[in-house]
Each structure stands twice: as structure tokens, then as C-alpha cells.
Amino acid sequence: MKILEPKINCNICNRLNSYIKVQRKKFPHFFNNPVRGIGSIESQLLIVGLAPGLKGANRTGIPFTGDYSSKMIMSNLKKIKYLKKNERFNENMKFRITNAVKCLPPQNKPNLEELKNCNKFLSSEVKGMKNLKIILTLGLIAHQSVLRVFKKKNSDFKFKHLFVHQLDKTTKMLNSYHCSKYNISTKRLSLIEFEKVFFKLDKELVNF
Ligand code: SF4
Incomplete structure (x- = not known):
């Protein structure tokens, strides 16, 4: 199934477009465009983050790469054997990984309008994944963006680290704090607590 992806020159969000233009001048060798999700659309697992990081996905053009x-x-994906030892993210891996917002936002903070604008792409990815069983959300914004896709109220699905929500008859959502350097250094998220997320994820998929 073909999914709706942002065009390389998507300019729906004015603020983000202007910001990327600045980055193109500062970092001309960076990707500096909307970063599409990667991984098989036939997968049972989707991992959703916030947005490309300046020197991560915005540099490499691949979600969660390079930072x-x-x-x-x-x-952690290697610990549960979802990635082989030297494997990089690729279109054939058995999960998909993407972001709620596909363009680099200033201070890693997309605004509500941008989140709503970009939700159609996340929605298309989710709806295109016919075998989807579980979505791992990294952080509150990813959690809320997935709820928007499923037309669920935030008040009915409170974000809680390591909690599994039943979104519909066939799809669950596992919450985790985002594994940003900031969250780790401020101890909001410990390495052990983040490792637990992946073993829980694997258990949920095995027992589905
Ligand atoms: S954030 Fe999404 S909707 Fe906005 S310009 Fe980028 S790709 Fe387009």
C-alpha cells in the first residue's frame, strides 16, 4: 500500500520552512528537508519520536540516526534482536520508525499548528500498516500525535512511562519517555528504565 509522504519541498509550515532555510546556510552538507519514516510498512511495530534533531535526522535524512x-x-533494539549487530536502519527491517513532525523545529519544539499539519503523514503511515500491533511512543508529543491519529482524547489516555494503552481492537500503544540526552542527563529517564521499554515491547509482541 502506498502511503502519503511529505514532498521534499513541503512548505505547509511557514515557521519550519524558514528555520530549515537558515540551517541550509549554516550547515550546507546537512539533509535539511522533511525526514520520512523508514522500515517496512508490513511491520507489526511502529516507533514514533518527536521530530528530527538538528545533528541527527536533519543531518543524515534518516530518523533517529547520527545522534x-x-x-x-x-x-536497545539490538538487545532484543530487532536489529543485527552492525545493521543500520533500512527499508527491510521488521519495524518502522518515524517522527510526529517530519521537519526540524526550533528548540525541538513544534507548535500545535505544525503538529496538526504534519499529522496527516503520520496518520497515513499508521493506517498503511495493516499488520500493525503496537506503537512505541517516545515522549508526550509522540503520544498525543498518535492519539490524534486514532481520534482519541488525551484525557482518556494519560501518558505514563511503560504503560500499554489499547487504542482499538488490534492496536496497542506503549509509552516511554523520550531518550533525549536532556532526559537522560536530568535523570527523568534512566538507562535501565529505557531498556525495560524494549523488553516490554518484545513481550507484548510475542504475547499479542
Ligand atoms: S512539518 Fe510536516 S507538514 Fe510541516 S512542512 Fe514539514 S513535512 Fe510539511
């Missing part, structure tokens, strides 16, 4: 958060995710 601190990426290392955290990759090492």
Missing part, C-alpha cells in the same frame, strides 16, 4: 537518541534506540 545521542539514535544510539540509545539502536543499542
Whole structure:
């Protein structure tokens, strides 16, 4: 099934467009465009983050690649054998990984309008994944963006680290704090608590 992806020159969000233009001048060798999700659309697992990081996905053009958060995710996916030892994110892996907002936002903070604008792309990814069983959301914004896709109220699905929500008959959502350097250094999220997320994820998929 073909999913709706943002065009390379998507300019729906004026503020983000202006911001990327500045980055193109400052970092001409960076990707500096909307970053699409990666991984098989046939997967049972979707991982949703916030938005590309300046020197991570915005530099490489691949979600969760090239920065601190990426290392955290990759090492844990390897622990549960969802990635092989030297494997990088690719279109054939058995999960998909994407962001709620596809363009780099200033201070990693997309505004509500931008979140709503970009939700159609996340929605298309979710609806295109016919085998989808579980969505791992990294942080509150990813959690709320997935609820928007499913037309659920935030008040009915409170964000809670390691909590599994039943979104509909066939789809669950597992919450985790975002594995940003900030969250780790401020101890909002410990390495052990983040590791637990992946073992829980694996257990949920095995027992589905
Ligand atoms: S954030 Fe999404 S909707 Fe906005 S310009 Fe980028 S790709 Fe387009």
C-alpha cells in the first residue's frame, strides 16, 4: 500500500520552512528537508519520536540516526534482536520508525499548528500498516500525535512511562519517555528504565 509522504519541498509550515532555510546556510552538507519514516510498512511495530534533531535526522535524512537518541534506540533494539549487530536502519527491517513532525523545529519544539499539519503523514503511515500491533511512543508529543491519529482524547489516555494503552481492537500503544540526552542527563529517564521499554515491547509482541 502506498502511503502519503511529505514532498521534499513541503512548505505547509511557514515557521519550519524558514528555520530549515537558515540551517541550509549554516550547515550546507546537512539533509535539511522533511525526514520520512523508514522500515517496512508490513511491520507489526511502529516507533514514533518527536521530530528530527538538528545533528541527527536533519543531518543524515534518516530518523533517529547520527545522534545521542539514535544510539540509545539502536543499542536497545539490538538487545532484543530487532536489529543485527552492525545493521543500520533500512527499508527491510521488521519495524518502522518515524517522527510526529517530519521537519526540524526550533528548540525541538513544534507548535500545535505544525503538529496538526504534519499529522496527516503520520496518520497515513499508521493506517498503511495493516499488520500493525503496537506503537512505541517516545515522549508526550509522540503520544498525543498518535492519539490524534486514532481520534482519541488525551484525557482518556494519560501518558505514563511503560504503560500499554489499547487504542482499538488490534492496536496497542506503549509509552516511554523520550531518550533525549536532556532526559537522560536530568535523570527523568534512566538507562535501565529505557531498556525495560524494549523488553516490554518484545513481550507484548510475542504475547499479542
Ligand atoms: S512539518 Fe510536516 S507538514 Fe510541516 S512542512 Fe514539514 S513535512 Fe510539511
